[in-house]
Amino acid sequence: MIFSVVTGGAGFIGSHLVDALVGRGERVVVIDSLAAGSRDNLGKHLDEGLVTLVEADLLGDGWQRSLAGATRVFHLAADPDVRQSAIAPDSQIRNNIMGTYRVLEAMRVHRVGEIAFTSTSTVYGEAAVIPTPEDYTPLEPVSVYGASKLACEALISSYCHSFGMKAWVYRFANIIGARSGHGVITDFIRKLREDPEVLEILGDGRQSKSYLEVSECVRAMLYAVDNAPSQYNVFNIGSEDWVDVRRIADIVVGEMGLTGVKYRFTGGERGWVGDVPRMQLAVDRMRTLGWKPEIGSAESVRSAVRAMLE
Numbered sequence: 001m002i003f004s005v006v007t008g009g010a011g012f013i014g015s016h017l018v019d020a021l022v023g024r025g026e027r028v029v030v031i032d033s034l035a036a037g038s039r040d041n042l043g044k045h046l047d048e049g050l051v052t053l054v055e056a057d058l059l060g061d062g063w064q065r066s067l068a069g070a071t072r073v074f075h076l077a078a079d080p081d082v083r084q085s086a087i088a089p090d091s092q093i094r095n096n097i098m099g100t101y102r103v104l105e106a107m108r109v110h111r112v113g114e115i116a117f118t119s120t121s122t123v124y125g126e127a128a129v130i131p132t133p134e135d136y137t138p139l140e141p142v143s144v145y146g147a148s149k150l151a152c153e154a155l156i157s158s159y160c161h162s163f164g165m166k167a168w169v170y171r172f173a174n175i176i177g178a179r180s181g182h183g184v185i186t187d188f189i190r191k192l193r194e195d196p197e198v199l200e201i202l203g204d205g206r207q208s209k210s211y212l213e214v215s216e217c218v219r220a221m222l223y224a225v226d227n228a229p230s231q232y233n234v235f236n237i238g239s240e241d242w243v244d245v246r247r248i249a250d251i252v253v254g255e256m257g258l259t260g261v262k263y264r265f266t267g268g269e270r271g272w273v274g275d276v277p278r279m280q281l282a283v284d285r286m287r288t289l290g291w292k293p294e295i296g297s298a299e300s301v302r303s304a305v306r307a308m309l310e
């Protein structure tokens with residue numbers, strides 16, 4: 001029986017991944033501090049005894065022993081707040097870089113040979129080539145968050161080559177859907193619930209990015225693990241088009257049944273320090289492997305908004 005450990009498994013993407021792993025009949029242990037995630041996200045699996053939750057901070061000790069006998073670790077635990085990383089970078093350095101180092105060390109000690117890691121489009125910074133392929137250089141992140149994930153990728157590569165591990169590194173576009181606790185859609189829904197007449201939009205609203213619904217993302221993650229045989233695999237995961245922030249606002253407003261909402265733009269081509277105004281990933285590598293996104297960005301946004309409003 002495959003035994004997967006999911007760090008950050010009580011969070012947004014992690015809990016959807018856990019749903020899928022349980023559906024495949026795997027044994028699943030989740031390690032999560034519940035700093036951002038919640039027990040509710042795993043509710044039914046915990047009640048049915050199908051998932052074990054180890055409530056622990058990766059920066060502390062004790063959780064490492066739960067890796068004994070694992071087939072692989074899906075390492076998702078991280079501080080994903082790009083905006084905050086330009087204000088107080090310490091959390092990203094500790095939770096992302098040190099957290100990843102500590103996971104790799106625990107894997108080495110307990111002889112767990114496979115890691116699947118959630119990296120990000122932000123490792124590319126403001127790429128000159130769009131859609132951006134995985135072999136694009138120079139990798140020049142513009143946020144501390146992006147830098148922290150690039151550092152994690154380097155550490156994982158070195159552990160693969162030094163200690164014979166195997167890795168799948170996913171560079172995600174914006175992943176959206178039910179249980180998401182951060183990002184533009186969450187922000188718009190919260191603001192419109194507070195004030196259904198005026199919506200503040202960060203930047204000029206023209207920032208254009210690729211969005212992918214979380215179930216599509218999880219399908220891609222597992223497809224790569226099942227089908228990519230190299231020792232160190234890097235894959236972009238996203239939809240094959242983009243949508244701008246103004247259009248996202250229109251979709252959220254429409255789905256909330258509001259009319260006459262005035263948009264107030266804070267101005268500037270980026271929403272915050274470290275924001276990348278244009279992002280779309282080339283997914284040819286995943287396509288060659290046999291996976292392709294079934295829906296585009298606007299449809300992903302609409303489906304995510306509906307799920308989040310429920």
Ligand code: NAD
Pocket residue numbers: 007008009010011012013014031032033034035036037038056057058059075076077078079080095099118119120121171172173174175176181
């Ligand atoms: P999330 O905040 O919902 O999930 C992260 C989980 O990690 C949370 O449950 C949190 O409690 C846990 N965690 C954080 N620090 C921890 C620590 N030190 N010890 C133990 N647990 C800890 O975020 P998400 O959107 O589900 O992101 C999951 C992963 O995917 C992250 O690595 C993120 O960087 C990456 N990612 C997400 C997106 C996106 O659009 N959501 C895009 C690119 C990459």
